Amino acid sequence: MVNRQALKVPVASLAAGIWVFLAWRLAGMPDPGGMGRLLPLSWLLLAAVSHGCGNSSRIAFSMALFSLFSLFWRVIPWGWQGAAAAAVSGLLVMGFAVAGQRMGILRAILPVAFLMIATIPFTSDEVRFAEIASNITGTGGFRFEARPGDPAPGDSHHTPIYPLIIAPGTFFGPVGIRIMGLLPLIACLLMLRALLIRGGTPSPGMTTVMAAFLMPGFTLLGPALSGWTAAAAICAFALLPAGRRGLWGTLLLGVFVSALKMRYAGAAVGMFVCWYLENNRGYRRRLLIPLAVLGLAALLLIIDRFLLNGEVLWLRYGNTGTLAAIGINLFKRPSILLRSAFEMLLDAEAGLLPKAPWVIAALVGMPLLKKAGGKLFGRLALPAVFYLAVHLVWSGERWHGLPAPATRVFLPLVPLLAASLAMVLERKTSRLLIGLSVGISAMLAAVPTSRFNLGWGTDNLMGLIDAASQGVSMVRPSESALLFWTVFSSVAFLLVRRDRETGLKALLAGGALALAIPQHPGRMEAEEAGPQFAHGAMIYPMNPDPGERTHWFFTKQRTLVLDHPGQRLYIPGGRITFSASGEPGAMLVIGDDTIDAQTDLMPLPTAYLPLRRGSAIPDRPENREMREHTLTLRGPATVTIPEGGPPVYFDWFEIAPEVGAGR
Amino acid sequence: MGTSLRKGELVTALTGMAVWLAIVLFRGFSLEWLALPLAAVAVSTLTGGPVFIPGLMILLCATASFTGAATAALAGVLSAFSSRRISGRIAGWLAVSAWVLANPSAQALPLVAACAVAALFNGKGTRIVLAALCAVLLPALGYLPVPANEAPTPARCFIEEGHAWWKLPPVTLGSGGAVLAPPVPEPFTMTLELQCGGVRDSLPVVTVMAGDVALSLPSGSHTLRLDLSPTDSVFILPLRELRPFTHPVAHVWAEAEW
Numbered sequence: 001m002v003n004r005q006a007l008k009v010p011v012a013s014l015a016a017g018i019w020v021f022l023a024w025r026l027a028g029m030p031d032p033g034g035m036g037r038l039l040p041l042s043w044l045l046l047a048a049v050s051h052g053c054g055n056s057s058r059i060a061f062s063m064a065l066f067s068l069f070s071l072f073w074r075v076i077p078w079g080w081q082g083a084a085a086a087a088v089s090g091l092l093v094m095g096f097a098v099a100g101q102r103m104g105i106l107r108a109i110l111p112v113a114f115l116m117i118a119t120i121p122f123t124s125d126e127v128r129f130a131e132i133a134s135n136i137t138g139t140g141g142f143r144f145e146a147r148p149g150d151p152a153p154g155d156s157h158h159t160p161i162y163p164l165i166i167a168p169g170t171f172f173g174p175v176g177i178r179i180m181g182l183l184p185l186i187a188c189l190l191m192l193r194a195l196l197i198r199g200g201t202p203s204p205g206m207t208t209v210m211a212a213f214l215m216p217g218f219t220l221l222g223p224a225l226s227g228w229t230a231a232a233a234i235c236a237f238a239l240l241p242a243g244r245r246g247l248w249g250t251l252l253l254g255v256f257v258s259a260l261k262m263r264y265a266g267a268a269v270g271m272f273v274c275w276y277l278e279n280n281r282g283y284r285r286r287l288l289i290p291l292a293v294l295g296l297a298a299l300l301l302i303i304d305r306f307l308l309n310g311e312v313l314w315l316r317y318g319n320t321g322t323l324a325a326i327g328i329n330l331f332k333r334p335s336i337l338l339r340s341a342f343e344m345l346l347d348a349e350a351g352l353l354p355k356a357p358w359v360i361a362a363l364v365g366m367p368l369l370k371k372a373g374g375k376l377f378g379r380l381a382l383p384a385v386f387y388l389a390v391h392l393v394w395s396g397e398r399w400h401g402l403p404a405p406a407t408r409v410f411l412p413l414v415p416l417l418a419a420s421l422a423m424v425l426e427r428k429t430s431r432l433l434i435g436l437s438v439g440i441s442a443m444l445a446a447v448p449t450s451r452f453n454l455g456w457g458t459d460n461l462m463g464l465i466d467a468a469s470q471g472v473s474m475v476r477p478s479e480s481a482l483l484f485w486t487v488f489s490s491v492a493f494l495l496v497r498r499d500r501e502t503g504l505k506a507l508l509a510g511g512a513l514a515l516a517i518p519q520h521p522g523r524m525e526a527e528e529a530g531p532q533f534a535h536g537a538m539i540y541p542m543n544p545d546p547g548e549r550t551h552w553f554f555t556k557q558r559t560l561v562l563d564h565p566g567q568r569l570y571i572p573g574g575r576i577t578f579s580a581s582g583e584p585g586a587m588l589v590i591g592d593d594t595i596d597a598q599t600d601l602m603p604l605p606t607a608y609l610p611l612r613r614g615s616a617i618p619d620r621p622e623n624r625e626m627r628e629h630t631l632t633l634r635g636p637a638t639v640t641i642p643e644g645g646p647p648v649y650f651d652w653f654e655i656a657p658e659v660g661a662g663r
Numbered sequence: 664m665g666t667s668l669r670k671g672e673l674v675t676a677l678t679g680m681a682v683w684l685a686i687v688l689f690r691g692f693s694l695e696w697l698a699l700p701l702a703a704v705a706v707s708t709l710t711g712g713p714v715f716i717p718g719l720m721i722l723l724c725a726t727a728s729f730t731g732a733a734t735a736a737l738a739g740v741l742s743a744f745s746s747r748r749i750s751g752r753i754a755g756w757l758a759v760s761a762w763v764l765a766n767p768s769a770q771a772l773p774l775v776a777a778c779a780v781a782a783l784f785n786g787k788g789t790r791i792v793l794a795a796l797c798a799v800l801l802p803a804l805g806y807l808p809v810p811a812n813e814a815p816t817p818a819r820c821f822i823e824e825g826h827a828w829w830k831l832p833p834v835t836l837g838s839g840g841a842v843l844a845p846p847v848p849e850p851f852t853m854t855l856e857l858q859c860g861g862v863r864d865s866l867p868v869v870t871v872m873a874g875d876v877a878l879s880l881p882s883g884s885h886t887l888r889l890d891l892s893p894t895d896s897v898f899i900l901p902l903r904e905l906r907p908f909t910h911p912v913a914h915v916w917a918e919a920e921w
Binding site for chain 1: 686731734909910
């Protein structure tokens with residue numbers, strides 16, 4: 001006897017796969033050999049694994065949206081990406097439903113992981129891990145250039161721990177490495193589900209998969225990066241038995257995560273602190289914690305230095321400049337460190353909340369998780385919080401590591417956030433934020449390169465939909481934007497806490513309105529000027545990698561530069577204000593007139609004095625102050641530099657037409 | 664009957680109107696923007712949490728005139744076919760109509776007609792059948808909305824000493840082509856590399872026009888070296904119309920020396 005109900009979703013998924021394939025071709029959308037094949041294949045995979053799921057109405061909704069975008073794709077600049085996103089959103093939502101079935105975790109991630117493995121560029125730390133892994137197995141199929149942070153040419157700053165895990169995959173090339181990279185993810189999710197079952201969560205499978213898919217935009221589902229391994233280690237720690245038996249496991253996991261990547265040393269400290277608090281009562285004993293932590297760190301350093309020849313820690317981080325940088329971050333620039341902490345949450349390019357609004361619901365669930373009793377909260381929260389704090393203090397403004405997807409930095413938080421989300425999953429407000437996160441994740445999947453932001457100041461996704469305001473940007477800091485979005489997030493938190501659905505809807509709509517209205521009407525970032533304004537003008541620095549700007553003192557923003565007389569800016573008439581800098585002798589020719597564009601070098605910020613010999617600042621364009629100029633022009637004019645003149649750098653333009661006014 | 668707007672729906676509808684008013688304030692009145700408040704009212708009648716997202720997307724897309732209005736029209740179509748209330752379906756149909764009135768296109772008319780018919784049917788099954796027929800027939804017969812503005816887009820140029828290059832998006836069905844302005848006021852030699860494809864025949868995919876030269880290029884890789892005068896712009900124009908199972912595209916790399 002065939003169970004028709006159980007076949008409903010597989011049949012609907014099969015139909016959806018066929019429809020996506022056909023509609024893509026009927027509508028003539030681009031990339032038929034890429035997304036036009038991979039998406040239908042993902043749906044077919046879903047059909048193969050979704051036996052027993054009852055509700056197929058969400059597939060219909062996803063396909064309706066997909067069909068509409070397919071109809072309109074030529075009139076919307078991001079139309080075909082919207083169609084792809086609509087199809088992906090169905091995959092995600094059905095993944096949540098499949099996760100509650102038998103073997104649900106594996107079945108849910110299969111279609112989505114396939115899509116990720118096939119679409120995300122093979123780049124970032126992944127390539128270096130692949131190189132080390134191929135050296136371990138002797139396949140030697142991967143060779144890459146030296147990267148920042150490497151101690152010496154040919155020697156990586158990565159340890160061989162993670163490459164060991166993915167080493168078998170090197171026999172099968174990048175795809176093999178990607179597939180091996182799924183193992184830590186699967187291990188993490190299985191342990192996380194076990195934790196949630198232990199905590200009495202009603203939908204453990206669904207919550208687990210939700211957190212994985214939406215963290216943020218399931219960017220790292222597939223690429224071989226170490227974040228899921230660290231998250232798995234934290235889950236393993238939460239599953240350890242109490243008492244002295246747990247101590248050995250704690251120490252083992254602590255050493256493991258530190259050796260995995262030094263970034264996770266904070267998680268190791270958090271694990272040890274958690275064990276200590278659980279097993280020692282009374283203030284006097286607890287005061288010993290800092291001493292114990294210091295002792296443990298010293299022990300690790302000694303073991304590494306004298307038994308392992310410093311290969312794990314000293315070789316890579318024995319540079320005393322690193323310790324000086326920590327001191328500077330903590331004591332000389334605390335306000336910048338605090339700002340970076342906010343940007344971790346709110347930055348449009350790299351922050352957590354803009355790409356994963358469901359985290360607000362998880363934050364609401366945290367006190368409930370704590371109140372629910374048991375040791376779960378402490379065991380997940382302490383490693384996560386210590387990890388994040390140490391990472392921030394250590395790396396300061398470079399916490400995001402762009403252009404690699406900033407998501408990887410947040411992966412060790414997944415267990416805590418998932419367990420917290422489980423406490424508020426049934427609330428309507430949580431569902432609303434999850435729905436919004438699904439939309440964002442689906443767009444990230446449809447535009448694979450959007451995961452790799454370049455610290456440009458404009459988020460790739462926001463740029464794609466041509467948002468007028470960019471929200472919070474660490475590259476273009478704005479106090480008002482930071483304050484607005486901080487208050488916005490806080491109000492959203494309060495509304496979820498009280499489960500006020502209507503209020504949250506209104507707030508989200510207000511947020512959309514804020515994105516729709518430019519922060520500075522009429523202002524244009526010079527480096528983003530289109531061909532109607534800039535002809536031939538270059539960008540400084542031309543290489544978009546934000547690593548080039550890591551050690552800039554004052555700004556991390558790229559500028560538009562005129563350094564050749566053939567380069568021109570076209571300005572309509574009216575009142576124009578612009579911000580520019582230039583070396584001594586720098587001039588601008590505007591119409592028939594010239595103006596002086598030279599500006600002074602700025603003094604070296606005192607916070608950096610301990611790091612440098614002397615107080616002289618390098619004579620580089622990014623170290624010159626920007627000066628505002630305001631002109632009123634009768635009509636259109638071109639802006640150039642004189643023949644042989646020094647270059648002039650532009651930050652922004654603001655154009656307010658006043659036709660008829662004289663200069 | 665429950666025909667009155669619920670609080671959440673009212674909020675969505677009112678916010679859509681507020682966004683529209685803000686846009687009118689910042690950008691001035693435009694007919695196509697009428698699609699926005701109508702679509703917001705239409706979307707507000709759709710039930711269920713995830714459905715809120717299209718509404719939010721409309722608001723987000725209020726950022727760019729053409730994109731935002733087109734997305735509002737798209738949400739109008741969604742509502743015209745799927746809203747349980749006739750008021751929502753009619754608002755959706757009006758949203759599409761407003762957009763088509765502002766961007767007249769004979770190819771979009773069948774869609775407007777289909778929305779009008781769907782708005783009048785109360786039966787869900789009938790509307791689903793109608794939507795399925797539209798989704799298959801409109802693309803298959805080439806009745807798809809096309810952009811009102813098909814002018815070629817200027818490409819961003821970068822100039823160094825004696826050398827220039829351009830940054831060009833691919834020329835596809837959705838684009839009106841590209842135009843490359845002369846880099847310097849002196850004679851120059853432009854090298855164009857084009858990779859054309861996505862079609863199943865040997866007919867031309869794009870035309871390259873510069874000065875007195877006009878070349879129609881079929882599928883495949885092409886390298887062109889053009890000696891041009893200081894006043895010559897280069898136009899790369901798509902030649903193909905929409906046909907099912909073709910995806911015409913030209914990837915272009917361009918540089919110049921003088």
